[in-house]
Amino acid sequence: MRMPLLLLAAVLGGTALVPAAADLPAAPATAPVRGPIVQMFQWPWDSIAQECTSFLGPKGFGAVQVSPPQEHVVLADAGYPWYQDYQPVSYQLRSRRGNREQFAAMVQTCNAAGVQIYADAVVNHMSGTGSAGSGPGSGGSSYSKYDYPGVYSDADFHGCRRDIANYDDKWEVRNCELVGLADLATESEYVRNTEIAYLNDLVGLGVSGFRVDGVKHLPPEDVGAIFGALQDVPGTGAKPYVFQEVIADGTTTAGEYAGNGDVTEFAYYGTVANAFKNGSLAGLANLPDQMPLPSEQAVVFIDNHDTQRSSPTLTYKDGVAYDLAVAFELAYPYGTPQLISSFAFDNPDAGPPAAADGTTEAAGCDNSAWVCEHRRTIIAGMAGFHAAVQDAELTGWWDNGNGQIAFGRGDAGFVVINREGGELSQAFQTSLPAGTYCNVMTGELSGGSCTGDAVEVGGDGKFTATVAANSGVALHAGAKLG
Template sequence: MNIQSTFKKAVALGAIALSSATISHNASADTILHAFNWEYDEVAQKAKEIADLGYKKVLVSPAYKSTGDQWWARYQPQDYRVIDNPLGDTQDFKAMVTALKAHGVETYADIVFNHMANEAHQRSDLNYPGAAVLAEYAQDATKNEANKLFGDITDNFLAAHDFQAPGCITDYTNVHQVQTLRLCGGNGDSGLPDLDPNNWVVEQQKLYLNKLKSFGVTGFRVDAAKHMTNYHINAVFTPEIKANVHVFGEIITLGGAGHGDHDNFLVPYLNETGHNAYDFPLFNQMFNAFKFGGSMNLLVDPGAYGQALHGSRAITFSVTHDIPLNQGFRHQIMDPTDEKLANAYIMGRDGGVPLIYSDHNESGDNRWQDFYKRDDIKGMLKFHNALQGRGMQVINHNDCMILFKRDHAGVVGINKCGNGQDVWVNTATDNLYWHRNYRDVLSNDVQRVSSQWHKFYLPARSARMWLME
């Protein structure tokens, strides 16, 4: 599909894709640290460090009753009424929120509302949390009452009539299947029991969200939002719950306008819920730009033809936990240098809320442990925070590089190729201040702008983020 027809289709679908080259989208787009699978105590202990680095929000893994040490067990809820899992309990969670808040950092919670834990190998009923968990609650009633968020934890809160009819998704392009059938693992696996959005289920989910809000949570990530109907999402995320809260959904797509997942799932989600979303269209555009044979021209204004979300609706990223941790997405892992350049792009550009992923090497790639405090990320945070609200103007670009500025206060240059690039800039027409230093937050290179024509040099396979002093 050519660019013109793609753009027309994006407009017809109502995709939110205004130009990012000249419009300032967000006055405040604070970077989110995704503290993936971190214990709540660890987040609390690092609250001051996180704040000092420049993060303003921390997204933590799902907080409810779940068992099992594997990371994916956090995405299999057993009970919303109690926080108790290997990452901590209700008291730990509340202490974490308080510690972050004391340092000016907000807490975002990851939410799994489309299914409950797959326990078919243990029992045949669909009563949750089930007899074994209820017995555990009774064994230490004092502790578990203290951890209770709401309800009566001496009894189950879900039964068979609270779930959709069993059946596995076989066609991931079929919207009805994706939103009403189960995610199954194959080899006879019966799948994750898919919740029915009846009044009782919706009420339990609203009680849970309101309780987290009462603790001070100010953001919700809706996991696997494409597997929920927008009716269900809107029934839960009422105007009252969304008040003063940032809600964004995870809808994985392999492209922007014209791609089936984008058109059938992401666009309806944005249009019908009013929420924000992961900018998978932009991620795929970056992936194609930085890969061997790709062109940096793809990043000049991807929103103009539906290959990026509007900045006010976008969560931008270079990697999410699903990419390295799920075999079906590992082909999207960027080359380490390309990932660094992609981070410079999302942290340097205007538009979107950047998300920085940092884990404990759950994937075994040795790539993202302590990533949140890597030296280049520190510099990018400094640049991003200094220039929030500044407009963005692309100055020069070709297949190898892009150079853009943030009004007069900063310049970003990214060169994906194996040879250095000289980029001449007319500082008069491009409104860069004379007799001022522009210092790179990544290498400490200083450019002294003192004449109409100035040469910015971009070394091979590198990024520069010059901040005016």
């Protein structure tokens, strides 16, 4: 994260002691879903439930990353900014997006639609200096910095009570305060067990995984002890999927945390987003060789809620260039793709559309205040492409040395992307079986016909197409007529 529950006694009382690091089970590597993860940033629980049933499940999305579900500060004087949700004051499930009952119903509904829920977990810190005196929290809890009645007291926080000044000092990064946020002593057995109880509460409701916020500010062994001690997801026999936000630098590497689960690969966002912004795509041919993490441990993205605001190389505001970059992310076989569906903003601190008391209004794609990137034609079509090609190998890479590329995914799919200002017209060699395919960048297979363009692949695996400027063609076996 970058930005300017009270637990029931019965829950805490039933928490097992933290096991030794050597005894921790290995976290699953790569997301256990076919479709991509989509971060439904700041969407309320009822709206996510509806979207899982009406769109995300049917279109092949695999999981939703939801915003932090725990009670948080309420910053009315600052206009209820987005980042208030990343300042916990307790672990009860009552945020501006809904209450415990609504959260549980959303998880159940999405799971039934074939869409897993991954919760954004804030375990490094509690509230900050900037929220002092703003209480109560979103669930009505009273608190002050370093004192959260029934949860944490002064002794549960690190003694370095100043902002991180030197990011070259790993001790300081992990023990001092990130922009004034009370830094939890996660090496403490009590703190670990309190967080494990909260996370297991979410797992018990059917949450299948976690995105872990601000991981570079935590020692790897603390992350491993907390998330390695989680119970199995009900009905699966599997541990929750874990992916960790690590903004690597010269002091902290993503690889330090790979033993705990997957890691967000910020180098990918820099490389791919810049290539599509500049229109020079040929250099992406050997993308894995440019990445610090192996594919099976990387979670990749074109933008997320932080980069949209702090370093917006490409966002929804960039139109088709953004859509094509996401299409590439969903087509090229590197990493687990994470998308975002966000709300429109001009002020980087602005929160989501809200009522007068700061509670989030219902999200919906018929309201222009919600961007709904996941419903854009190219992105929605490529979610199904990603689900269809899965582990098929990269084949037949072609490029013109600049902004036009094409490649296959074995005999399961084929993609052409034209990021240049002129048409691309030629024959393409694929490994696809002969037949008529829907170009899922322009529509879908519905009722036995294509709602967008149709492409004929011959018996030799070739097809000829004229690809307009800043557009593409994507064919896969799941969108083949007949």
